[in-house]
Amino acid sequence: xxxxxxxxxxxxxxxKGVCEDAGAQxxxxxxxxxxxxxxxxxxLKKS
Numbered sequence: 001x002x003x004x005x006x007x008x009x010x011x012x013x014x015x016k017g018v019c020e021d022a023g024a025q026x027x028x029x030x031x032x033x034x035x036x037x038x039x040x041x042x043x044l045k046k047s
Contacts, residue, residue, distance in 0.1 A: 008032060011037045025042055026039060
């Protein structure tokens, strides 16, 4: 497994933890673009 894929797995774990703690949702799954990993996160809508 290359470092990029290992980093993406770690990034996804961190983002899931942040979303659970902060009450957010992932709007766009993570993508590797060059040497960056990008994901769109938004707060949950409050009723």
